[in-house]
Amino acid sequence: MYGALWRILPGPVWLRIVILLVALAVLLFVLSTWVFPFVDGVLTPSQPVTVNP
Amino acid sequence: MFDESVFDESVFDESASNEAGSDEPGSGGPAAAGAESAKPAKGGSVVRSVIGIAGELLITAGVLVFLFLGWQLWIQGIALNSAQTSEASGLSQSWSASTVGPTAPAPSAAATAAGSAPATTPVGAGSAPVVMTAPAETSQFAVLYVPRFGADYKRTISQGVDAKTVLNAGGAGHYEQSQMPGDMGNFAIAAHRDGWGSPFIKINELQVGDPIYVETQDGWYTYRFRDLEYVSPDGVDVLSAVPQAPDAAPTDRLITLTSCNPLYIASERIIAYGVLESFTPRSDGAPAEIAGLTGKGA
Numbered sequence: 001m002y003g004a005l006w007r008i009l010p011g012p013v014w015l016r017i018v019i020l021l022v023a024l025a026v027l028l029f030v031l032s033t034w035v036f037p038f039v040d041g042v043l044t045p046s047q048p049v050t051v052n053p
Numbered sequence: 054m055f056d057e058s059v060f061d062e063s064v065f066d067e068s069a070s071n072e073a074g075s076d077e078p079g080s081g082g083p084a085a086a087g088a089e090s091a092k093p094a095k096g097g098s099v100v101r102s103v104i105g106i107a108g109e110l111l112i113t114a115g116v117l118v119f120l121f122l123g124w125q126l127w128i129q130g131i132a133l134n135s136a137q138t139s140e141a142s143g144l145s146q147s148w149s150a151s152t153v154g155p156t157a158p159a160p161s162a163a164a165t166a167a168g169s170a171p172a173t174t175p176v177g178a179g180s181a182p183v184v185m186t187a188p189a190e191t192s193q194f195a196v197l198y199v200p201r202f203g204a205d206y207k208r209t210i211s212q213g214v215d216a217k218t219v220l221n222a223g224g225a226g227h228y229e230q231s232q233m234p235g236d237m238g239n240f241a242i243a244a245h246r247d248g249w250g251s252p253f254i255k256i257n258e259l260q261v262g263d264p265i266y267v268e269t270q271d272g273w274y275t276y277r278f279r280d281l282e283y284v285s286p287d288g289v290d291v292l293s294a295v296p297q298a299p300d301a302a303p304t305d306r307l308i309t310l311t312s313c314n315p316l317y318i319a320s321e322r323i324i325a326y327g328v329l330e331s332f333t334p335r336s337d338g339a340p341a342e343i344a345g346l347t348g349k350g351a
Binding site for chain 2: 001002028031032036037039040041
């Protein structure tokens, strides 16, 4: 999977590394801005800090 | 791009021959094995590449889970805490602004009040502090200051303890069945211990006599920390007007902080009690210790 990704990328090694780093930064931004908050809302435990009957 | 012609051939040759093993240390094993065995046996290579891809997917999923945990404990907390600080400051400022009268702005008034005899109301028999009526659900009606939790610690207190609408915003929530600040009985609030800004992460570090300030539109209630208690998650009697004595008539004005315990496990609840010491009307300015915090930005 990652091997295929490396093969698909164009250009010399340094350019591929740059592309991958940029893609990684975009991925982390998308995850922390939209994906993780959504998952957090779905996974929220019912009442984790309160006392309930 | 400019010197493609020089580097292209050699780089491509090299990367084509060993790319699978060289680029991904964590996942190179299965992929490299799959690439090397691609020539001799075709059936085996398909199986191997499928296993390799599955392995890479599993590793990726694992990394994502750890990223989520790190985000939940740190990144989200940073965002929530800065939002909480500005919301708490905004509340405090709006209350001060809406108080019209001959009094000076809060900080300077507090300085004079600290120097001279403060006009606070010591809470004893006969003197009752102002008690506000219960606000609408999820509305922010108070600001919590606990110097032991941090020199610039302030969090909003909202009505209700629903996780999604109140507690996950990083502030504290008020148990609606308990009393309001300053009232005879028990002002009980809850907040997260770990995650969602971790507002009560240091609740176990409170020391007897530590001040716990609650600011409302009417002024500041100064509570003093009294003791800790550990109960099971169904120990609702800590919320009673007299904690652990649901049928008793209240004679004290208490604050009760509830959070989860142990840290990161939450199989129990940690309870911190405080006793009301004094009430400071808004016209007298904030108590000296938090005078620099109220109404100011982060």
